[in-house]
Amino acid sequence: MMETAKGARRTDEYVEEEESRGDAPPEFPFLPPEMIREVLLRLPEKSIGRFRCVSKLFRSLSSDPAFAKAHLDLSLRNDAFPSGRRRLIVSYRHNLYTVDFDSVVDACDGIRDLGAVEILQSPVKSNVVSSCYREGYWVGVVGSCNGLVCTTNVAGDVFLFNLTTGESKRIPGVLDLLNLGTERVRNCGFGFGFHAITDDYKLVALVMGDVLNASVYSLKTDSWKRVGDSRYEYDDDDTNYDGVLVNGAIHWVARHRENGRRVVVAFDLTTEQFKDMAFPDEADECPHRVRGFQLHKLNGRLCMVYNCFEKHGDFWVMNEYGVASSWARVRISVSYSSMKPLCSVRNEEETLMELNGQLVLYNFRNDVSTSLVLKDAELRCVMAADTYIESLISPNQYGMA
Structure with missing residues (x-):
């Protein structure tokens, strides 16, 4: 328990330190950007808009004009417009x-x-x-x-x-x-x-x-x-x-x-x-x-x-x-x-x-x-x-x- 609490404090301190230098914390190290992009492509537009505030990677991926086209094409192809x-x-x-x-x-x-x-x-x-x-x-x-x-x-x-x-x-x-x-x-x-x-x-x-x-x-x-x-x-x-x-x-x-x-x-x-x-x-x-x-x-x-x-x-x-x-x-x-x-x-x-x-x-x-x-x-x-x-x-x- 002490190690967990100590580890959590170290993580918080790391994030604060990174943010104080203007850097973003690590972006989901176990998921490559290509996989994150595929996940975002299958989400509703409003959800993607909210997720743009989560990280720089999310904003970069979802703001790409090619991403917008791919998101629309996938939705139309799958007839996925509820x-x-x-x-x-x-x-x-x-x-x-x-x-x-x-x-x-x-x-x-x-x-x-x-x-x-x-x-x-x-x-x-x-x-x-x-x-x-x-x-x-x-x-x-x-x-x-x-x-x-x-x-x-x-x-x-x-x-x-x-x-x-x-x-x-x-x-x-x-x-x-x-x-x-x-x-x-x-x-x-x-x-x-x-x-x-x-x-x-x-x-x-x-x-x-x-x-x-x-x-x-x-x-x-x-x-x-x-x-x-x-x-x-x-x-x-x-x-x-x-x-x-x-x-x-x-x-x-x-x-x-x-x-x-x-x-x-x-x-x-x-x-x-x-x-x-x-x-x-x-x-x-x-x-x-x-x-x-x-x-x-x-x-x-x-x-x-x-x-x-x-x-x-x-x-x-x-x-x-x-x-x-x-x-x-x-x-x-x-x-x-x-x-x-x-x-x-x-x-x-x-x-x-x-x-x-x-x-x-x-x-x-x-x-x-x-x-x-x-x-x-x-x-x-x-x-x-x-x-x-x-x-x-x-x-x-x-x-x-």
């Missing part, structure tokens, strides 16, 4: 909130309150001058890929934000895209996606003016490239300016300049070229004076909903990508003026969606909807919502590995 790693991001005016996906799963069992946490250090919010904090001021969510969320605000800023690590990056040169000389500029829409072949995150900007100009930003090179295409013009009725990523391409609704025909425009992230996709045959039957369409994603498939001031009870889903005849009309029992499918729950038995400014669980089999409440958020409606997964991908170090 509900705790998937989260919602919700915007209301100038506030952003995150929602634990476990709350959504609980809602399937009748618990309708979702726990929401406000993101106090949002770069989109902090980068706007105080004069922008007025009625109608908003922040938006363009989309998310592999833990990086692309966000915008009314000041024209675009950020890539990792909500798990708190890192953010302001995309440079966005406002320069609007400097098109004498060309009349109406608006700018974005699309965000990951290109697996080049292992790069890309932001596509469509500048709607006299012609539709496109530019692509690469996170790897931190630069823009102009890939203009004047075959299309944006339809002012289709006010969903941000595109949706499906099957390696980003999609918008536009019209051909020659004949005014409405089409789905797909921008292929591999070829960086536009291609036309057929519109649903019956989609133009809306009798309302102001009518438009928005594109979303439902269980991995391209989906089109109405965007007008009137109520609708149907939408379209492209069951086989790129096949015009596979567009299928889906009718629901709830009328909507705005709708965005977010994700499926419990093996696609129910779908979480934004419906008329509220979060709703919809069961397509039973045609039953359940309204959900963000109990910890002071908001009257949902301005925008999206899902994201937790990861360690850094928007500031990507491409350095």
Whole structure:
């Protein structure tokens, strides 16, 4: 016992001596760094973040961009994303909130309150001058890929934000895209996606003016490239300016300049070229004076909903990508003026969606909807919502590995 106590005192004295010299104590001498790395790769992101405070070795290993990629690849390959790693991001005016996906799963069992946490250090919010904090001021969510969320605000800023690590990056040169000389500029829409072949995150900007100009930003090179295409013009009725990523391409609704025909425009992230996709045959039957369409994603498939001031009870889903005849009309029992499918729950038995400014669980089999409440958020409606997964991908170090 005396030897043990004496040994413990000697160990404490050794640690204190090492720390006083600025050196770290021995790092698990019986485990080589390679083995520690393999252990860390199999831990949740938040646990790894906490362990970075344990030792210099842990911090060095887990802060490596190659480690972040390997951690994400391993999780995706093993399909190891339990509900705790998937989260919602919700915007209301100038506030952003995150929602634990476990709350959504609980809602399937009748618990309708979702726990929401406000993101106090949002770069989109902090980068706007105080004069922008007025009625109608908003922040938006363009989309998310592999833990990086692309966000915008009314000041024209675009950020890539990792909500798990708190890192953010302001995309440079966005406002320069609007400097098109004498060309009349109406608006700018974005699309965000990951290109697996080049292992790069890309932001596509469509500048709607006299012609539709496109530019692509690469996170790897931190630069823009102009890939203009004047075959299309944006339809002012289709006010969903941000595109949706499906099957390696980003999609918008536009019209051909020659004949005014409405089409789905797909921008292929591999070829960086536009291609036309057929519109649903019956989609133009809306009798309302102001009518438009928005594109979303439902269980991995391209989906089109109405965007007008009137109520609708149907939408379209492209069951086989790129096949015009596979567009299928889906009718629901709830009328909507705005709708965005977010994700499926419990093996696609129910779908979480934004419906008329509220979060709703919809069961397509039973045609039953359940309204959900963000109990910890002071908001009257949902301005925008999206899902994201937790990861360690850094928007500031990507491409350095």
